[in-house]
Amino acid sequence: MYKDMKGSAHRLAPPEIAVKAMPEDERVWVPQAEGVWFRPLMLNTLVGQWCNLLRVRRAGVLSRHLHPNPVHGYVIEGRWFYREHDWVAETGSYVFEPPGEVHTLVVPEDCPEMITFFNITGSMIYLDEANKHVGYEDVFTKIDMCRAHYAEVGLGADYVDQFVR
């Protein structure tokens, strides 16, 4: 415990986050690619982890990638699958992606919109069809994207700070 300047006692814990996950303000969605956006919820700079909603409004291959660390997902709307697996994640599905997975995310033609909550630790390493490394994302690249977007749309670059721990 420690006492702040007003004498109130606190545990040594960072502040909690409680937000309406599906934002009313469209500007909160950060564009990631054509027809793809993410909505940051928690950007953990100490562990190197981020929680966000991924929204996709186009069909086809989204990305081929590797996770060195585990990923947890929960499908809020729509559906998607990994080309390498025989299951389809649908509205209400929980998905666990184990460390070391290489897979190719596909949104089917008949799905106009998918929204999935992802809890990602470490990084996303993007690969081409020959498994050549073509890019990566981590909590810091996500924060940079948020800052640039929120500055551009008038929310202010520091809008993202409420999600950073």
Ligand code: FE
């Ligand atoms: Fe994945």
